[in-house]
Amino acid sequence: MSLSSALGIAQSALANSSAQSALISKNIANVSNADYSRESAGTITQLSGYVTTGATQRATSAALMTSLLNAQSASASSSALDNGLSSLATTLGLDTTSSTGTTTATDNSPATLISALQTALQQYAASPDQSALGTSAVAAAKALASNLNQASASVASVRAQADSDMTSAVNTINSLLAQFQTVNTQIVIGTRTGADVSAAQDTRDGLLKQLSTQIGITTTNNHDGGMSIYTDSGATLFETSARTVAMTPTTIYSAGTTGQAVTVDGVPVTGASAVMPIQSGALAGLATLRDTTSVAYQNQLDQMASSLITTFAESNGTGTAPGLFTATGLTGLPSASSTTGLAASLAVNASVDPSQGGNVTLLRDGGIAGSSYTYNTTPSDTGYSTRLNQLVTAMGATQSFNPSSGGAATGSLASYAGSSVSWLEAQRQSSTSQSTYNSALVSSTTTALSNATGVNLDDEMSRMLDVEHAYQASAQLMNTVNSMYSTLLQAFN
Template identity: 40%
Template sequence: MSLTSALNNVQSIFNTTGQQSSVISTNIANVGNSDYVRREASVTTSLSGAQVVSISRAQETALLAQYLQTNAKDSAQQTLVTGLESLKSLVGGNDYETSPSTYLTAFQQALQTFGTSPSSTTAAQSAVTAAQDLANSLNTASDGVQSIRAEADAEIATQVSTLNTLLSQFEAANNAVKLATSTGTDTSSALDEREKLLKQISSIVGVTSTVRDNNDMALYTSDGTVLFETIPRTVTFAPTATYVAGTEGNSIYIDGVALDAGEGSTTSASGSLQALLQLRDEIAPTFQAQLDEIAKSLVQIFSETDGSTSAPGLFVWTTASGATGATPAASDDATGIASTISVNLAVVTSEGGDATKLRDGSISGITDLNTSGDSGFSDNLDALYEALTEQRSFSSDAGLSTSQSLTDYASASIGWLEQYRSDATSASETTAAALSRSDEAYSNETGVNLDEELTLLLDIEQSYKAATKILNVIDEMFQSLLDIAS
């Protein structure tokens, strides 16, 4: 080997180790960066010595697809659990102490106490106060349900805006990947950016990807709707500012196709948007329907009749137009009645009413069951107490049994919510574990291991030292030749 060839080999080693060191240094600088995929300098040897021919990226397409799927499922499940926890907090948290069921039980007990002491004005006022607490709990729960729906709607609007921004950024990243691919330059940084955006998109809406010619990527939702193909598709949503019972929220459209809501406690949703739709359009309205059925039954049970006509008694309500509502029939639509139910002022002492009218059945003014004015009259109170535990018919739209007592129905409503929340929470633990395993598997294949990188750096250092020794020998040989020439 001539001195010139040896010198060229040394130069090649220096160039190669320099590039390798640069790649490894970049890897080490990104330890812990979940959006960075490890690079590796591919080295080959030729007559000119070792040289870096390419910078490869530890890409794992199958593991990435699995991560995107589990990320979308977990995002949806966690969103659903958060909404259910809000509903639970609305009715008192773990013990449901502010739920209509709890106040209905307290009212039933107060009614029983009044029935055993019908002449007691204190017992009468206690029963009326318990009735007011019950009505207030229904009002609060109903208003809270609609607030949760409004918050979900506002969050949908925010996430739709974020999704459109991410898709716009994805277009820029995708174009950068295509440009780098077509010009033969390193695509690693552009691919990292595109992949980071893809992960963020998958948490909002379930997504699948397809890589085409020139490293171009197309995105589709889980149900096959085009999300991005050369250019981003428009995601549209018209928010609704105010929600009351019966308000229907607007749909989310992706490329003109409506996005479906998730279903079930182990939700079928992929991404948070479908879970928010499920909360806004399925879960909250169902719970509202249960509250309305409870309120409707209270008005019916405590209504008074003279045999030909009937009128609300202890509990009254107002219609959507603001008028005082009549006693609703079993088949009547009383959507939103839980938000307006209240205790008739005719029995509220602070409003000039007389609480003993509850005993006499004379609240509405159309009848008086205690015609003799007997202070020990308890027949009406006993009948009302029994009516709370008698079998009644309920709407099938509320998701509960259509035939049971009002007290059982109120308890079943809380049971429905708790069962839904409990099942959703268990499912969220499963999806979180699946996401963690998927993330770990992907990270193990594409992430940076500091120990491995430091080991490679030591190997490069040895190559550099060897090249330095060769260079010193070449220098000595050149010096000897110069000495002979001189």
């Protein structure tokens, strides 16, 4: 081997060491960057002994990346649903497990207040001449009506907040898709021209992670280095260009309000009219909360309100009218198909409410709906308890309810209210368990992806030592060649 060849080999080795050192330094600098994928390049030894640095390679794991995107979408969906249900449960006073040594847990659920009203009626029936007991019974009725009003308002608030969050999610999705289009175009052009696109690929992966928390996605790689994105139901979000995701917000919700669907290029992906309904992501969880779960609970509240009006209705032999309970705009009794919104406007009839100038003895004697509905035809009979006992019996009687919203199909008013509370608690506990599981899955998948594609500082430092040793060996070879050149020159001189 000639000295010039030896010198060339040493120089190529030094150049390779420099390139390898630069890659390792870049890896170390990004050790805390969750979106960075470790880079490496092989050393190619030629037959002549010269060495070159191979093409830079990003550490990738398509399977783990797909698993992480799916896990993040599922976690965001269950978390959104869990937060909404927890808000309902907290607002309605359903947490009976938070008592401590100094505080007592409260339970202001409709089921508890219905039982309290029934007890107050029983006590009044036992001593119908005690007007104070009548006042207590009316107060219990007002507390129940107020609770159903507040519960209905809470449902409306949760739905309105979910709608607002869905609007924010739609805006975020459109922003991320626009950023994705810019980066994806850079990668396609860079791939075509042979430029280093690893940084752009890292950015693109980071955008996919953010996007998956908003909506469930799947991806496909294209032959030109680009990528296409679809919802988990198959609707196209990005293919060469970003598609438009849209939703018209609804700011005010009442019991009968139907939220607007989210569309992708005009095709609904949420709501009853969804052609390709999405399954995961915060958007899917919020849509389920707004359009399904909260609506079902609202229906249960309205059925309770309807039952209260019917149970306490007064009859004059030829017709019936609302008695102790009534509702705004209600003239007759509600039908099975006209219960929507009753819980929001349920109230105790003013004629029996002392705070509104009413007379509590009308609860005992009848006539809340008017004098023609009086049951006690002997006003001097202060021991009259027949009407009160009728009401107690009616509250305990078996009734039919619409089971499609989740409550019991038949049972007493109190048992139906209890089934409603149990339904809400079961929904909340299920969503909490699912959210906890999905969060753990995201954590474990993130760790697995980091181990496969991320930067391990110990490994990089070990590689740096190897490169330093190679550099020292190449430098020593150059020194040796230099010494030999010097000896030759001295010999010629």
